[in-house]
Amino acid sequence: MGSLPRKVSHSANNPNLHYLATGGGPNTAMYKRGSSGSAGDCVSLRSISSEDLSYVDVEQHCCAKASNPAYKRGRRLQLMQMLILPFIPIMALIVQTSIILQGTLMYRNEVMDIETQVTIATDLGKVVTKLQLERSEVAFFIYTNGSNSRSNFSHRFEVTNEALTNMTTWPPVALPQENGKTVYLNKSEFLDRREEFRDRQKISSDESSISEVLDWYTAVNAAMLEHLTNQIKETDNSGVWRLLIAFKNLLRSIESMGISSVYGVKYFSYGILDNENYTSYVRYDTLGKDLLNGTLNYVPSMKDTYKALMKSMPHYGRIKNNSDIILRNRRRAPNKDEAIDYFDSITTYTEELRKLQTELRRKIREYVNETLSDASNKEAIGIAILVVVLALSPVIIILVRNAVATIQMYAANLAVKARELKKEKRKSDSLLFQMLPPSVATQLKQTRQVPAEYYAAVTVYFSDIVGFTEIAAESSPLEVVTFLNSIYKLFDERIECYDVYKVETIGDSYMVASGLPVKNGDKHVSEIATMALDLLAASTLFRIPRRQCERLQIRCGVHTGPVVAGIVGSKMPRYCLFGDTVNTASRMESTGDALRIHISLEMKKALDAVGGFRTEYRGLVDVKGKGMMETYWLTCKDGGIARNMAIDQPEFYEDAEPVFMRRLRDECYI
Template identity: 35%
Template sequence: MGHIISRCKALDSGSSRTTLNSSMLDIRAGFCNADPITREGKKIQMTQMLVIPMIPVTILIILIATNLASSNGQQKILLESQSIVEEAGSHGEMIYALQVERAATALYITDGAGIKNHRLDQSYLFSDKAIRNVSSWHHSSLMAANLKVSIRKNRQRLLDNNLTLAEDVVFYNDAVTGFFRLLVASVKDTPSLEAWHKLLAYRLLVLANEDYSAAALLGLEFFHAGSLSSRQRDEFVRLGALGADHVKLSQQYSTDVQRLYTQRYLNNDELLRTITAMRRCFTVVDCNATSHTSEAWMTTSVAVTDVIGDIAQELLLTLSTTIDRSLTSARLTVAINVIVLVLVVTGAPSITFLIYRMTHRIQEYAVGLSEKTKELRREKKKSDSLLYQMLPKSVALQLKLSKKVSAEVFNHVTIFFSDVVGFTSISSKCTPMQVVDFLNALYLLFDTTIMRYDVYKVETIGDAYMIASGLPQRNGKRHAGEIAGVALELLDGIKVFQIPNLPEEKFRLRIGLHTGAVVAGVVGSKMPRFCLFGDTVHIASSMESHGVPLKIHITGECKAALEDLGGYMIERRGIIEVKGLGPMETFFIDGKMTRRSVSRAYAPGGETPVMDILQQSR
């Protein structure tokens, strides 16, 4: 349409009378302004009136159909999520029932009464009900059938006094593990992100209950044996901490968990005080087992797991209610779309205005999408920048391309280790913020210095600094000279470095260098790091630890590499004993034969001098 209108305007803008008349004839005879008098013109005009309104009508019909498909897809996702929630609830109930029966059975065995008590009967009824519920699900029906047979045999062995505590725990642990795998699988397949967060919180609560239940069994062992071994006490503490961590992690995925856990557990002073006292008793070597009873311990432990189980069930109930409301909303959306579609087909005159508004909204959406795309690109640049700070650029590019980064051997590498002597003493005289400030200033000096050399910063831990040359890009024989240049310049810089709040104090840097072969590779998946391995790293670290403040301590290998380059003043230190390596002859670098008072005071390309950098850092 825009092209046709512009063509019509162009035809109307003739300069001469002849051209104007010709243009008017073209307009009358053309598509833009058909002559309504002629028969042919009427047909064209009718075609315009019929076709042009049908364009927005057709577009709107397509949009409504797309919306209907999207709403139907949303309904499908919600129905699938609802099914997964119900299935997860059945698995969680089954796991909790097995935990309760395991605890009741263990109490029965450890008490040694030989009499089937009310707690055991109640746990049997609870487990049987849970098995019936979980049997209705396709993924767990076979496991439920097998469990039904196995649990009957286990119960009979218990009544026949033919079951030990260890055998009982192994049986129920295997059953719990099987159903927990099903729970994990169902949560993993959740199509809705919101439902996935809630189900993940639910799964963590179930896992926390398992940790606390396992700890409760160790408590029964305490009452049965009168004490716990050191290993058992450690395991008891570990399970308690693990359960608390799982509860805390679940709160990050659902604020409802945090609220309910505070109301029902943290604010329950009596329960919290009782369970804390009992747990503390188990971790003390000389605690008297008779200060509590196994029945009281199990009652308190079950009360804790009941609270967490109730929170998990309420979380599922809230999620199910939310999904039901969303389903109602989705069905309402489908009904509205159908009504609108009927109105569009039967009310063409009003469709034009609706199309205009919809087009306007689509344009707004496109603008918003463009802004989001730009924002995404900016964030990608930031993430790339952070990645390049963590890893060498060549390695990072391979990881971004999903290529496997294999470990690589670098035969000619020089390693630099440095440490600030007396750092702990100086830090003790400063506030934490002052420590951070002068460390930032110190690292600014280090980082600015190494930027002028062919070196790679490997690690920074506190006041320790590790760099290497000759990797990840090999540089021939220059690696030793590059590291030596950095070391000499840092010594010059550290001598004039001032701590803002302690001007009378001076940093004394201890540096160790070694040249040799290393293996380098990327270690870790969540937080990958480019790490170096080999004796070369150990020897370089030993050179630093056996070094002298304000001296550059090097090995014979590093000395030989520097002598190949020439231009360095090297002093023999003597033979020292290095742990794990034996006696080694070591040396000091006294300087460069042609070095000025402050080496490389200005960086290539007009960079800021070291002195100015130090002034700026203050």
């Protein structure tokens, strides 16, 4: 074969992950990483990318499976997370609505309790009012010396008895005893004591003691009013507390004015009040007015009502005039008519105040009813919100679950497509790595440029078929292609056992190099020498087309030295070798003999340094472009060639597929 140019392109083998024979028996081969000949971990025969490695590593970790929706465990975990996510605000809304609803119910119960308290206080106030009227009638009867023109005791007592009977609850009434102690009476005991008091005092007699009468009625009313004010709680949880305080103050104001009116009747009946009675009158009259002013201050809207009542009341000015007269307490002639007139005016005034009390009670009821209505509305809204939330919660959970299931299905399909894409990528990478070295191809894909690199020591191998021109002339093109394909498939399968890199096949020329693109120290010499002997032995198994009696003969040439390697071109980039070493190796092949391995002096010295190979001196050879060169024949290797596996030789027309291609193809479909 003629000389080759100094620039040679190639087809790529895999120098990063190769199958290395160690020189032992057929079972001593092991998988190693091709970097300076150091031992590495067991890896796949073919070259794999970093994405493939990361993909394998990720799939082998349980934690990755737990977080990957492509796996069943990951889908369950993701579904749980997605269900918890809407469940948290739903539960928060349910809890918040429940708390608000509970607060509304408590507020409503408080307002209803206030309504109950005011109702009880109203019933108790009716009894107090009847007792006040009874006390006024008794006092008027006594101070007018038995005049009954304004009194009807039987009717008055019956009205009081009816009010006492209608009471649903009975307050703890504490009455003072003659020995200074206090006794608490229940309802029946109180009724018995009241009848006994009426009979014992003989109210219809002139000998009745007014002090004892007033003390008895005052004690009873004071006990009931104390219980009444205790029943009405002054609470800040609602705006009704001002109305409640005003209601209690008005009740006490009427009571104080009723007591002071007794002393007023006595003044007009007797003409003068002693110091004790005068002091009592001033105290109760002032207390009644202050409590009335407090009521009007707590409820300013009642002032207009009070003024309207006073304007409509006849002889209101006479009440103030009589009050001023009593406060001066000047002796005057007793006058029953003035006493009757004062009694009538005070009774009318207290009746007007009781109208004010009724109006205030109406305001309290309206406020309570409005508050209860508002509380009921809030309660209904709260219950409606709670029902809606509880009803929608399963719907939301189901929708979220369906959405998550859809997403997971999409993720699973996407994972399947991703795996298929990775398989296709591996196929394309396998094809690319047959055209370019994996390290160079990876760098070219990442940076789109690979700078040329200088290699100080590389061994280059060339071989071609002896008489290929005549063989091609005698055979059809299809037979030639099939013949070359069978040979090179066998060669490709054999070189996988060595740390070598297939550079190129041009026609019948087969080019292999060792020591690039991954440097391996001095191993490139022994690797190429062993491979050359192996390929030479294997080539003799083939028969020549249409010459079945003849065996295939190849011519081999080897040289070692420096080269420069780099990518040339952008459309179809090729990894090319440059340097005199390539040209010299080609000349060694072209000047060699059939079934012989022709090596240079540099190669012979390198083999001697490595040891284990036998060579034969050929002599001086005239090499085109180089002149006379001292060359040698590589004859054999001490101990024979290590075979890692038994390889079935293909028949001539069999489409034999190399082992590395079958492995690449099978792994792509795993």
